[in-house]
Amino acid sequence: MKKHNFSAGPCILPQEVLKKAADAVLNFNGIDLSLIEISHRSKEFVNVMENARGLVKELLSLPDGYSVLFLQGGASLEFLMTAYNLLKIDGKAAYLDTGAWAAKSIKEAKLLGEIDVIASSKDKTYNYIPKNYTIPADANYVHCTSNNTIYGTQIKEFPKTNSLLVCDMSSDIFSRQIDFAQFDLIYAGAQKNMGPAGTTLVIVKDEILGKTGRTIPSMLDYQVHISKDSMFNTPPVFPIYVSMLTLEWMKELGGIAAIEKMNEEKAAILYAEIDRNPHFKGFAVKEDRSLMNVTFNLTNEDDKEAFDKLWNAAGISGIKGHRSVGGYRASIYNAMPIESIKVLVETMQKLEKQFS
């Protein structure tokens, strides 16, 4: 029996992608070699890289002037690279503190210069997105996190600014329609909506680079990676290939517009049950609720044993909440089928019946 996999990341991927990935490990495109034992400079893998890059541009409707990179190190290395590439010597950057990952991005950027934390929701365990903040006119860039996996919050209105706009979209890229051209730099670890852990998507407007006055180490320099088509050094071949397969799957589904519709439908069913069922309460404030990570707690902690037994019996996995929030977190990324959401809702209703 296939599990109902609500893991926060690495997380559920489409079944057909997993099948194709397994095939490629044995014999890639019928070339009688495994995907993972050929040169990254072979025409077969160069095609994968080009295809993946093109699909990102197409799915996000990116205008000309952006480069798409597949790097390593996850968002955590991007925290440092953002500052290295965009924070001028003696410059300043503005950061929105909307969760543990945002806080980490601030910590790393501070190593390179002045960071102005313009708003924080830490006062309420990050259960909301701050909205009234002032961006200093002299900020080199504004950094935000579009979706906060741990707390289940999501930015609906992005900062309006004349500075550069940078966004960590690790946990909700490809999930909803946004004007992606409002951003100058987007980065995202693959392991939510794009693929397996091990590669990081970077989308950067070329014209913003090379203006800080810094000497940047090669591996941290976006211009180096752009000049080498993400092959300055050996790229993570398998994670990039599986990302390409997932991007193809998204395109076949009808692109971001179709995916957004499904995601809204899935989230609505689950949030409706949380709000209806007296045994549960949502964690994030309603207006900032995420379409990707649905966080909720029991109204009565005494129900824990009973509920845990119920969802385990239903074949549900990965819904334990993050330790800083407690309770439960159902991560319902693009590849999560609506059937699994319905199983979770039924399980929540079983708890209600059991105690009525």
Place this chain on the structure above:
Amino acid sequence: MKKHNFSAGPCILPQEVLKKAADAVLNFNGIDLSLIEISHRSKEFVNVMENARGLVKELLSLPDGYSVLFLQGGASLEFLMTAYNLLKIDGKAAYLDTGAWAAKSIKEAKLLGEIDVIASSKDKTYNYIPKNYTIPADANYVHCTSNNTIYGTQIKEFPKTNSLLVCDMSSDIFSRQIDFAQFDLIYAGAQKNMGPAGTTLVIVKDEILGKTGRTIPSMLDYQVHISKDSMFNTPPVFPIYVSMLTLEWMKELGGIAAIEKMNEEKAAILYAEIDRNPHFKGFAVKEDRSLMNVTFNLTNEDDKEAFDKLWNAAGISGIKGHRSVGGYRASIYNAMPIESIKVLVETMQKLEKQFS
């Protein structure tokens, strides 16, 4: 027909490893979930990481006091991390320049301080390993590259020094018996003898860290990664799992002693043919020849079309030499079966017969 895969990297992996890897992409250890869709903090993946770490220590006979990490970014990021973690403020490091990758390690380290290039074989396109050099007594560390993939040279005698000894072993780790405890820091991109591209093995003596006086960005700080058991951020799950499988395969073969014996036998057959066959000549000087990358040229460039036709017909792939050296490079890593070497030798003999 399975190809004879002489690719320099990513390169041949054991067939049984590829089969197990493909199975895990579909259903990992019978848990009804794919390896690449479960949390890296699940007990299943934590076991993989611990097992891989233990196997590295066992295969290399590492004494207590070393940490084993599985990171991202390849040797290229290690070039920077080495200097960040070991080069003192106002300190100095000594580097051996034995090839293009050594030169890159020097370039990145120079961003952080004084680098003394104590010897170089660049004068002869790196076809030998320099041997007479003086290590400055005040060097914080000495850096060398054990095997030079492009040129087919390999260090047989490592520098004797009272400074720390650092080695990039990307292309020959696990291939031969060495006293690994003579090194204070070893790093290696996985994609030669250990696994697929996407993870970097780092072996570091704990006591040498934290002594530079530098503030190190989190992702570049070995102490951060050690404190989090290589899970400071989401690790590259698939590359680490396949590395674990390859490490298990090496252990089953009889460990490094048995592997070294096979590697010596394989290399001897190929070098003997290069030296015997008048149509070929070796590139690297004999005493520095690599057991991993066998570089050779045609004595007469007019034979090129005929030879290329012959090896293509024999199902050989990946033996084109690096552009800086020309000719041919047969990479014969641990997983290369002796049968493939024999096919290459027969092909070289066919060329000889064709022109006799």
